[in-house]
Amino acid sequence: MTGSVPLVDLAAAHAEVEAEVRAGFDRVLASGAYVKGPEVAAFEREYAAFTGVRHCVGAANGTDALELALRALDLPPGGGVVLPANTFVATAEAVLRAGLRPVLVDADPEHLLIDPGRAAEALPGAVALLPVHLYGQLAPMRALLEIADGRPVIEDAAQSQGARQHGRGAYGRIAATSFYPGKNLGAYGDAGAVLTDEPELADAVRRIGDHGTRGKYDHERFGFNSRMDALQAVVLRAKLRRLPAWNAARRAAADRYGALLGALAGAGALTLPGTVPGNEHVRHLYPVRIAPGRDRDAVLAALHAAGIGAGVHYPAPVHLQPALRHLGHRAGAFPVAERAARELLSLPLHPHLTEAQQTRVVEVLGRALGAEGYAGRVTP
Numbered sequence: 001m002t003g004s005v006p007l008v009d010l011a012a013a014h015a016e017v018e019a020e021v022r023a024g025f026d027r028v029l030a031s032g033a034y035v036k037g038p039e040v041a042a043f044e045r046e047y048a049a050f051t052g053v054r055h056c057v058g059a060a061n062g063t064d065a066l067e068l069a070l071r072a073l074d075l076p077p078g079g080g081v082v083l084p085a086n087t088f089v090a091t092a093e094a095v096l097r098a099g100l101r102p103v104l105v106d107a108d109p110e111h112l113l114i115d116p117g118r119a120a121e122a123l124p125g126a127v128a129l130l131p132v133h134l135y136g137q138l139a140p141m142r143a144l145l146e147i148a149d150g151r152p153v154i155e156d157a158a159q160s161q162g163a164r165q166h167g168r169g170a171y172g173r174i175a176a177t178s179f180y181p182g183k184n185l186g187a188y189g190d191a192g193a194v195l196t197d198e199p200e201l202a203d204a205v206r207r208i209g210d211h212g213t214r215g216k217y218d219h220e221r222f223g224f225n226s227r228m229d230a231l232q233a234v235v236l237r238a239k240l241r242r243l244p245a246w247n248a249a250r251r252a253a254a255d256r257y258g259a260l261l262g263a264l265a266g267a268g269a270l271t272l273p274g275t276v277p278g279n280e281h282v283r284h285l286y287p288v289r290i291a292p293g294r295d296r297d298a299v300l301a302a303l304h305a306a307g308i309g310a311g312v313h314y315p316a317p318v319h320l321q322p323a324l325r326h327l328g329h330r331a332g333a334f335p336v337a338e339r340a341a342r343e344l345l346s347l348p349l350h351p352h353l354t355e356a357q358q359t360r361v362v363e364v365l366g367r368a369l370g371a372e373g374y375a376g377r378v379t380p
């Protein structure tokens with residue numbers, strides 16, 4: 001079997017919501033309410049209920065949402081915020097933009113999320129803890145809340161829309177998410193949101209993201225402009241209705257990879273992504289780890305040559321990004337994150353991925369790893 005397999009398939013998702021989105025666009029275009037307005041307010045209510053928190057405030061994108069969450073907490077300027085080295089660079093960017101100091105810690109070798117033991121070592125000199133729910137599952141929140149010891153916990157929930165841990169969708173004082181098109185819940189452009197149970201924090205986020213406005217032309221505090229557009233809210237409302245089914249489809253696809261890749265994993269050629277106990281995973285990504293001693297980049301090139309849209313999340317941990325060199329970390333500072341960056345390889349995973357496409361991915365991957373005819377030998 002031949003054929004290309006994309007990493008994500010946004011057009012297939014659009015086809016499901018197209019009629020609803022077009023009707024909603026017509027409604028918004030005729031209304032003249034293009035920034036915030038009733039569509040955004042309705043989405044905020046629906047997304048808060050979906051996540052199980054009291055308040056949701058729309059923002060222009062996920063990085064802004066994280067910055068708004070940090071600013072709303074009024075942390076001491078220059079205070080340290082503990083976050084994982086294994087994350088998308090925006091997590092650290094938001095901390096710096098909020099006038100705070102990123103304090104990086106290594107990943108847990110099992111699940112590659114923040115290592116609570118390392119976080120505990122870094123926290124004494126810091127003012128807040130910022131775990132990242134990377135790849136679609138929550139970081140170990142009970143342990144993290146315990147070690148935070150009363151310091152505010154801010155969750156980067158950009159990759160965990162709909163994920164639960166022991167039945168709960170949020171644990172910290174405040175969380176931020178991104179609706180970048182490729183996320184589990186994606187807009188048709190940029191959008192983000194802040195989530196919290198505390199009305200004062202929600203209010204502060206709303207004001208800071210609207211030029212620090214208290215009333216019209218009454219600017220109580222210094223802020224910036226980060227508001228959600230009504231057209232994006234239309235898209236997000238339509239997609240939110242499908243999100244539980246789409247997340248279930250992602251989980252089913254991940255389970256299928258687990259079965260198809262079982263023998264390769266058993267032979268030590270790769271490691272499958274681990275799950276934190278108590279988690280309901282939403283499989284934003286499916287990052288396998290290619291065994292050390294094998295050439296991950298050659299495997300990636302073989303997948304690309306066969307038309308398979310594999311990716312690496314992420315090729316360098318935060319501390320090795322040139323833009324963050326001033327934090328003063330050298331190679332070797334966070335060995336778990338650094339090794340993961342060399343070994344990780346994200347296979348295509350999205351709600352519309354077919355079994356035939358997965359079989360094709362596994363076949364090409366098996367061949368690249370030197371297991372000729374691999375997919376033919378397994379029965380899921």
Ligand SMILES: *Cc1c(COP(=O)(O)O)cnc(C)c1O
Pocket residue numbers: 061062063064087088090091132134156158159177178179180190191192
């Ligand atoms: C996508 C993402 C962000 C940033 O969101 P944007 O909407 O692109 O600004 C932040 N953190 C993580 C972990 C992300 O995956």
